Amino acid sequence: MRSLLVDLTPVRVSPAFRGLWLGLSVANLGSQLTVVAVGLQVYALTASTLAVGVLGMCALVPLVVFGLYGGALVDHYDRRTVAVVASVVSWVAVLALVGQAAVGNEHVGVLYALVAVQSAAGAVNSPARSAIIPRLLEPRLMPAANALQTMGWNVALTLGPLAGAALVAGIGYVWAYAVDAVLFTFALTALLRLPPVPPEPSDDRRQRLGLGSVVDGLRYLGTQPNVRMTFLVDIVAMVTAMPRVLFPAVGVLYLGGGETTTGVLTAAIAAGGILAGLFSGGLARVRWQGRVIAGAITAWGLSIVAFGLVLVTAGRTTPDGVLPLALALAVVTLALAGASDAVSSVFRQTILQTATPDHMRGRLQGVFVVVVAGGPRLGELVLGALSTRVGEAGAAVIGGVACVVLLWVLVRAQRTFWHYDARHPTP
DSSP states (O other): OGGGSOOOHHHHHOHHHHHHHHHHHHHHHHHHHHHHHHHHHHHHHHOOHHHHHHHHHHHHHHHHHHHHHHHHHHTTSOHHHHHHHHHHHHHHHHHHHHHHHHTTOOOHHHHHHHHHHHHHHHHHHHHHHHHHGGGTSOGGGHHHHHHHHHHHHHHHHHHHHHHHHHHHHHHOHHHHHHHHHHHHHHHHHHHHTSOOOOOOOOTTSOSSOSHHHHHHHHHHHHTOHHHHHHHHHHHHHHHHHOOGGGHHHHHHHTSOOHHHHHHHHHHHHHHHHHHHHHTOGGGGGOSOHHHHHHHHHHHHHHHHHHHHHHHHHHOSOOOSSOOHHHHHHHHHHHHHHHHHHHHHHHHHHHHHHHHSOHHHHHHHHHHHHHHHHHHHHHHHHHHHHHHHHHHHHHHHHHHHHHHHHHHHHHHHHOHHHHTOOTTSOOO
16 A cells, blocks of 8 residues: 555655755645636726636747747756746746735736736746756656656645635735745745756757757657657647536536536546545556556546536536536546546656756757647637537537547557657657
8 A cells, every 4th residue: 555655755865856846836836826816806807707818818828938938948058047037037926916916906907917927937937947857866756756746736726726715805915916925935945955957968959049949949859759749649638628618617507506616626637636646656666658648648538528428417407506416426537537637747747857868858848838738728729619519518528539539549650659668768
């Protein structure tokens, strides 16, 4: 039983990783708190769901641009320095959120601008941090390290929104943002305590940083089938079968409970990720990591199919109250989906970090940030459009089936991914 529980070896053997993991986990809790608080403030100022939706675009566009360019920065300059500078920019943006709430800001454009700044800084910070971690640990410990990070992220994703809503309702926007500002200092302190982490020397590195450096990273990705597959399979999973866009309608038309049910369904995915992290001890011993990714994404797709079938069974009846049995079954299917996604994430990140040479690691981590953020957004658009034709239940079933079919088309087309050997990592 002990061997199944989360492997804490990375935090025991590396004080630097331990500090970074704890700092980022605490800071992520504050970041999720702010996501909810900003959304609530925008709605309070505008009474418009569309205005809240614009926040997503304000975050996505800078993330795509700076994710790619930030990865090139990480491959040219000391990674600790890049992460610290980006973190300071993020922290200043949070302090500005505190300030605008304190003076009673009534201009939604201020919030859009600050969210864009935060997103741009985060897009640089994330690949820098991810490129640092393989320099702190042995390759054999990367699955366990990524399992810990995935678990910390899912805890933040579960508790952060609840805390954000409670703080806004209880003591207001100023203190909600102030809590984030305080929690963010944990991550900043952890980065400051790290030693310098310059990129390893390479004859392939461009002397000058620019668009050419970004293009070099994309060209390199195009020639490395196993690393490329980690992106492609995630795009398939997120674009075809990300169900979050369905939850508001499901809470009204299928399961009852409205906004409360929407929150429960959203939390179920994150809770599944937490459970997978708690019982991730065996992941450190996995050798054929491509096969596990394929299995995990298959389980993700089938879980979304099962979620859709629960909705089909419940029927589109617009119930007056919650249907407890149907809701419980839906929560179980989504928790299984979240656990599957967490396992996939652990090994996709592990392959990216161990099979990629150090001088390319930052740029490919930048692409990873873009894929992880952009895939679910595109998936919400796809399933949202599909639901207008076949309903929310049909969209979930069709999306889950499409995920499994397209995944195995890719796996059969790229056999080296199925035979990827963690003992001999090849990009």
